[in-house]
Amino acid sequence: MTDRTNACLEKSSSAPGAAGMEGPSDKLFRCRWVRNKVPMAHREELYQILRMTGPLLLARILHYLLPFVVTMFCGRLGNDVMAGYGLASATLNVTSAATGFGLALACDTLVSQTFGGRNLLRVGVILQRGILILLLFCLPCWGLLINAQAILLCLGQDPVVARIAQLYITAYLPAVPAMYLHHLQVSYLQNQGIIMPQMYAAALANIANVATNYIFIYCLDLGVVGSAAANTLSQVYICVFLFGYIWWKKLHATTWGGERFSHPLAG
Numbered sequence: 001m002t003d004r005t006n007a008c009l010e011k012s013s014s015a016p017g018a019a020g021m022e023g024p025s026d027k028l029f030r031c032r033w034v035r036n037k038v039p040m041a042h043r044e045e046l047y048q049i050l051r052m053t054g055p056l057l058l059a060r061i062l063h064y065l066l067p068f069v070v071t072m073f074c075g076r077l078g079n080d081v082m083a084g085y086g087l088a089s090a091t092l093n094v095t096s097a098a099t100g101f102g103l104a105l106a107c108d109t110l111v112s113q114t115f116g117g118r119n120l121l122r123v124g125v126i127l128q129r130g131i132l133i134l135l136l137f138c139l140p141c142w143g144l145l146i147n148a149q150a151i152l153l154c155l156g157q158d159p160v161v162a163r164i165a166q167l168y169i170t171a172y173l174p175a176v177p178a179m180y181l182h183h184l185q186v187s188y189l190q191n192q193g194i195i196m197p198q199m200y201a202a203a204l205a206n207i208a209n210v211a212t213n214y215i216f217i218y219c220l221d222l223g224v225v226g227s228a229a230a231n232t233l234s235q236v237y238i239c240v241f242l243f244g245y246i247w248w249k250k251l252h253a254t255t256w257g258g259e260r261f262s263h264p265l266a267g
Contacts, residue, residue, distance in 0.1 A: 052193070052195055055195045055196050055199045056190070056195050056198075056199075058199055059195070059198045059199040059202050062199065062202035062203055062205075062206055063198075063202050063238065065202075065206050066202075066205060066206065066209050066234040066235070066238065067089065067231075067234070069206065069209050069210055069213060069234075070085070070209070070213060070227065070230060070231045070234060071085065073213040073214070073217050073227060073230070074227050076217065077217070077223060077224060077227060080160055080161060080164060081164055081223075081224055081227070083158075083161045083164070084160075084161045084162075084163070084164025084165040084167070084168060084224075085164070085165070085168055085227070085231075087152065087157065087161055087162070087164075087165040088148075088164075088165040088166075088167075088168035088169050088172070089168075091145070091148050091152070091165065091169060092145070092169060092172060095141055095144045095145060095148075096141045096145065096176050096179070097179065099137075099141070100134060100137060100141070100176070100179070100180045100183070101183055103133065103134060103137060104130060104134060104180065104183045104184055104187060105187075106130070107126060107127070107130045107184060107187040107188070107191075108187050108190075108191055110126045111123055111126055111127070111187060111188060111191040111192070112191040114126060115191060115192050115255075120254050120255045121255060121256075121257040123188070123192070123255040124252070124255040124256040124257050125257070127184060127188050127255075127256075130184050130187075131181065131184060134177070134180040134181070134184065135177055135180070137180070138176050138177050138180070141176055142173055142176065145169050145170070145172070145173060145176075146170070146173075148165065148166055148169045149162050149163060149165070149166035152165060152166075164224060167224060167225070167228055168224075168227075168228045168231060170228075171225075171228035171229055171231065171232050172228070172231060172232050172235075174232060174236070175231075175232040175233075175234075175235035175236060178235045178236045178238075178239040178240075179235045179239070181239050181243075182235070182238055182239040182242060185198075185239070185242050185243065185246065186198050186242070188255075189246070189251065192255075194251060197242060197245045197246065197249070197251065198242060200241075200245060201238055201241040201242035201245055202238055204237070204241045205234065205237040205238035205241055208233075208234075208237045208241075209230070209233070209234040209237060212229075212230045212233050212234070212237075213226075213227070213230040216229060216230050217230070
């Protein structure tokens with residue numbers, strides 16, 4: 001909201017009868033006392049903030065529910081399996097998630113600046129370069145993860161727990177690029193002010209995640225292998241669902257000018 005708009009709203013809110021004026025914020029602030037005490041400019045600004053952060057907060061909660069559900073099902077398999085899964089999660093967070101997400105954060109700044117400058121096709125180019133860089137970054141991450149058991153044993157971890165952790169980590173290898181791509185998709189949409197798709201994708205992924213864990217662990221009785229596979233599929237689900245929604249609704253139409261991987265690091 002521009003300064004000029006704020007000034008107009010403040011002027012209108014201070015005028016006689018401003019409390020009875022209609023505005024988008026009236027959907028949220030229905031109390032007459034609030035309308036009389038809070039200027040319309042402030043109500044409108046708070047309404048716009050809540051309108052964006054509400055779905056974003058729910059999307060984050062749903063996203064973090066994915067490993068929570070896996071942990072709940074994993075706990076039914078015994079203490080050693082639970083310990084192995086916890087050790088695997090910590091290893092994945094340090095070696096893959098934290099480092100990859102740190103690299104992906106550059107897209108937040110670049111996409112928001114470029115989109116704000118109305119250089120829409122440049123936004124698509126930034127996304128493509130981010131995809132290429134993070135997919136290449138998967139290679140050293142995979143190298144560490146494949147040798148996780150040996151590293152954990154050198155650090156004095158229990159051999160049984162380290163073996164189970166390696167099983168979870170090995171099964172998670174295909175989910176590493178999916179995890180990175182989902183983070184890029186979220187940055188791509190969120191910095192254009194598009195929030196709802198990530199909430200829809202996270203909700204569908206949670207439904208699929210619960211069903212997958214139940215089928216693999218209880219119906220097919222796959223045990224640790226089923227739990228590890230379900231953990232991997234949870235990340236694949238949320239990435240695929242968000243990509244499908246973007247493609248279905250053509251959210252990429254204005255910013256995607258085609259593949260430009262020939263000179264990915266060029267200015």
